[in-house]
Amino acid sequence: MIDSSAFGVMTIDGRTYTSDLFIFPDGRVRDGWWRQRGHVLCVDDLLALVDTAPEL
Template identity: 45%
Template sequence: MIEQYSFGRMTIQGRVFTDDVLICREKLVSPWWRKQGHVVQVQDLDAILGHKPELVILGQGQPGQMKASRELQEHLQALGIELIQKPTQEAVEVFNRRVEKGEDVCAGFHLTC
């Protein structure tokens, strides 16, 4: 569960992160770097796609600038993985709700713009 998010800062299980974060089950990766910054590509999610989650959530930053590439969207669809993209605050709320329901969720969160 994510305890707190504010611009540039996220608290997960008592740990504070100031860099972008990938979360999948018990695995946390930070800093999470993407090849093209605000465009998420398949290779940017290699660390979580091997887990074959039911759902991938992308927190797009506070104003929602980060987006999944068309290639990533098509790749996830071909694997039968649902994709949700929302500004990070909304994405955190969706992530916590879906995890509470016991769903198999992985996520990438852009913490700033």
């Protein structure tokens, strides 16, 4: 569960993160994620999430 979020920080299940995150449909969180091209989001950046077949 996302407890709180603000610019540059998000708290999920009591743990605070200060880097980009993947939040998987099953609730797993992967931190330390970096896009391949800076501020440009590419399909390859999201393959780990797409592989989980999220509903949205």
